[in-house]
Structure formats: C-alpha cells, structure tokens
Amino acid sequence: EVQLVETGGGSVQAGESLTLSCAGSGFTFGDYAIGWFRRAPGKDRVGVLFFDPHDGGLYPDRSVLGRFSASADRTENIVYLRMNNLNPEDTAVYFCGAAYFGTSEKRRRLINRWADTNEYDYWGQGTQVTVSS
Numbered sequence: 226e227v228q229l230v231e232t233g234g235g236s237v238q239a240g241e242s243l244t245l246s247c248a249g250s251g252f253t254f255g256d257y258a259i260g261w262f263r264r265a266p267g268k269d270r271v272g273v274l275f276f277d278p279h280d281g282g283l284y285p286d287r288s289v290l291g292r293f294s295a296s297a298d299r300t301e302n303i304v305y306l307r308m309n310n311l312n313p314e315d316t317a318v319y320f321c322g323a324a325y326f327g328t329s330e331k332r333r334r335l336i337n338r339w340a341d342t343n344e345y346d347y348w349g350q351g352t353q354v355t356v357s358s
Contacts, residue, residue, distance in 0.1 A: 228249070229247060229347050231319060234354045235353075237355070239313060239356055243308050243311065246303050246305055247261070248302060252347070256325060256326070257323040258324050259297075260272060260273075261295065261319060265316060270320065278304070295307070319352050320351045
C-alpha cells in the first residue's frame, strides 16, 4: 500500500519555526521528487517548495523564499520541510506529494511544472499549521 504521511503540524506564534515531515512507504522513494503544498482556508492548494532528492535542489515559491527549506533522510524515506519566521499568512493545511521522475525527461518537466498538482502521483492527508500574531 502506497502511503505518504505528514506530521509535525501545530500552533505557533509569529516568528517561530516548525519542521514538518513527509514519510513515504509502499513505493521506491528514491524515484520520486517531493512537493510541499498548502491550502489556506477558502483557497486552493498551492505549491510551497519542490525538493529534488537526487541533487538536493530546492525550488521554493516566492512567498517562502529565504524562510522555508527542505532536506531528506533517504534511509528513512522522509523529507522534511523546515519553516522559519512563520507569519499568520502561513496558516494552512500542509500536504506533501510524490511525483515520479525516474527519467530525465520527466525530471525536466517536473522542475518546470512542480507547482501543478496534476504532476503528482501520491498525496498525504495533510497536517494543520496555525500561526498566531
């Protein structure tokens, strides 16, 4: 059974930090790139950051540039999203998605279209992050 599980959400004050985890199982984790998305109340799911585990490349959305980063523990099949200097606009349900990129063609496509939810094969259930001012 394929699973992606996000953990680490919670309630924090503005300026604080949180680290989310995305744990994958049931598929070859190394053949997939991980995208972090979020859905704020009343809004669509939008891309936050794309992580290429092959070379550690990060592709953050402008709204989180300089504040959010990602890393991976390949032995545990986990990708982390480190969120610093959080503000109330970061309040949302955060999701991770796994997109297959086992070919160079697919990898090039993903890097250009990482924020498109249709590019992802698997999704987690989401974890709530609430930031108070």
